[in-house]
Amino acid sequence: MILITGATGTIGSLTARLLIERGEAVRSMTRDLSRAPGGEAVQADFEDPRSLRQAFEGVSAALLLTGFGQKLKEHDQAMIEAARAAGVKKVVKLSAVGTGDTDDPGDVRSWHVPGEEAIKASGMSWTMLRPAGFASNSLGWAEAVKAGGPIPNFTGDGAQPIIDPRDIAAVAAAVLTTSTHDSRTYELTGPELLSVPAQVAILAEVLGRPLATVEIPIETAKEQMLASGADPTLAEVAATGWTMLKEVGWPRVSDDVRSVLGRPAASYESWVRDHRAAFS
Numbered sequence: 001m002i003l004i005t006g007a008t009g010t011i012g013s014l015t016a017r018l019l020i021e022r023g024e025a026v027r028s029m030t031r032d033l034s035r036a037p038g039g040e041a042v043q044a045d046f047e048d049p050r051s052l053r054q055a056f057e058g059v060s061a062a063l064l065l066t067g068f069g070q071k072l073k074e075h076d077q078a079m080i081e082a083a084r085a086a087g088v089k090k091v092v093k094l095s096a097v098g099t100g101d102t103d104d105p106g107d108v109r110s111w112h113v114p115g116e117e118a119i120k121a122s123g124m125s126w127t128m129l130r131p132a133g134f135a136s137n138s139l140g141w142a143e144a145v146k147a148g149g150p151i152p153n154f155t156g157d158g159a160q161p162i163i164d165p166r167d168i169a170a171v172a173a174a175v176l177t178t179s180t181h182d183s184r185t186y187e188l189t190g191p192e193l194l195s196v197p198a199q200v201a202i203l204a205e206v207l208g209r210p211l212a213t214v215e216i217p218i219e220t221a222k223e224q225m226l227a228s229g230a231d232p233t234l235a236e237v238a239a240t241g242w243t244m245l246k247e248v249g250w251p252r253v254s255d256d257v258r259s260v261l262g263r264p265a266a267s268y269e270s271w272v273r274d275h276r277a278a279f280s
Contacts (some may be wrong), residue, residue, distance in 0.1 A: 001040075001058050002176055003088075005029045005079065006065030010136055011094060013037040014169035015063055015176075024177065029055045046075040049082065056086035061176050064093045066115065076115030080122055090125040090182070092175050094168075097132040097161075097187055097250060116185075127175040128185040131168045132161045132250060135190070135271040138199060145203070145279045150214035153196040154221045158245035161189030161253045162199065164266040171260045186256040190265050193253060199268060206272045207279060218242045 002019055006012040007028030016037040019026045026039035033041050044051035046066065056062070062083055066075040076093075083091055095112040112130075119126045141151045168188055175181040194202075197213050204211040218239050225235040257265035 001025045001027055001060060003027045003029060003055060003059040003062040004065075005055075005063060006094075007037055007041075008032065008035040009065060010134065010165050011131075011168050011172065012063065012065050014165060015172045018169055018173040019176070022173070022177075027055070027059065046071075046078050049078065052078060052082035053085065056082045056088060059083070059086060059088050061090040062088055062092070063172055063176060064091055064115075064119075072111050073114045076112075077118060080115075080118050083124065084122055088124060090127075090176070090179075091119050091122070092127045092129060092172060093119055094172070095128050095130045097130050097189065099128075099130050125179065125182045127181045127183075129168065129172060129175070129188055130185065131188040132163050132190065134165050134168075135162050135268050136165050136275075138203065138272070139275070139278055141200075141203075142278050145207070145211060150212040151196070151200050152216045152221070153200075153213040154216050154218055154242040155196055155245040156215065157195045157197065158247065158249040159193035159195045159198070160245055160250040161192065162194050162268045163188055163190040163257075164268075164271045166271075167257050167261070167265050171257060174260050181260060186260060187252075187254040188257055188265075189250075189252075189254045191253065191267055193249065193251075194268055195249075202269050203272055203279065206269065206276055218246070 002024055004012050004016045004026060007016050008030045016026050016028050016039060020039045028036045028039055028041045029044050030036050030041060031043060031045055033043050042055045044055040064079050066072055066079060093115060095116060099112045116128055144151050171188060200211050200213050222235050222239040225238060
């Protein structure tokens with residue numbers, strides 16, 4: 001049995017469906033059973049140890065998706081303890097690109113480090129997945145595109161190696177079902193570095209109509225998030241990430257998707273073509 005935590009999120013749901021299609025026994029952990037992606041479902045919460053114990057019963061491998069925020073370390077630790085107690089053999093953690101690049105505890109790139117280190121020390125087999133920004137984040141532009149308005153750009157010409165979430169899920173499914181990738185850390189990126197203007201240019205070409213961007217100061221964007229009711233921690237994380245992208249970007253592209261899947265990572269353009277209906 002493979003447990004997928006965060007099973008209603010982008011990567012969790014895609015991974016669960018891939019594994020189910022391949023005939024794997026999958027248990028999806030969620031707080032809302034009505035949204036489970038299929039297979040067996042269990043209702044559990046990172047802050048409820050009893051529910052976690054039940055979620056891990058009979059599980060041999062697990063995909064850990066514990067979100068992002070002030071409680072990330074505690075949630076990772078709770079999951080690890082529950083997995084060890086249940087006799088889980090293998091854990092795959094969805095981390096983030098750049099994890100470990102800094103020792104600054106206030107830098108978001110350090111937030112996944114405690115969880116990664118705890119997993120490595122747990123005695124369980126492990127694989128770390130550190131994906132770059134998701135192509136699916138572009139769906140946040142859909143309403144602006146439909147309305148013919150400019151797409152907000154908080155990061156200037158800062159570029160990052162945007163990855164198709166389906167590639168992340170395919171890698172996760174592969175490493176969960178074989179020991180070949182044990183004790184490995186994979187940085188998962190798309191094949192090219194793209195800024196917001198570059199992404200919008202690709203989107204415009206696929207849709208066959210002109211699209212524009214408008215630069216928004218990061219502090220203004222953060223204030224807008226807070227005014228709309230966003231969690232302050234989430235707003236701070238977003239602002240920190242935008243600042244890093246604007247100032248330095250993510251200067252590297254990895255070939256780790258090919259290393260695991262035996263094919264190159266999908267392009268941003270291919271993702272846009274497959275999702276063009278969302279922008280029309």
